[in-house]
Amino acid sequence: MAATYRRFTISVSPGMNEDLIWAKEGKYRNTTQNEMFRQLILKGLDSLQGEPAALSCRHEQTA
Secondary structure (H helix, E strand, O other), rough: OOOOOOOOOOOOOOHHHHHHHHHOOOOOOOOOHHHHHHHHOOOOOOOOHOOOHHOOOOOOOOO
């Protein structure tokens, strides 16, 4: 059975764009941009482990 992925669109600031370009040219030069984003998102989610429940990624947030 094929994996089902959700597609997201995000906006990044010019400074964040420069950081993403720097990361792609460095550590992530041998991966696709999509894989780079997946890895960075997973690292961010992992960093939330151990934070108070109010900041946990498991809670639904409203805009």
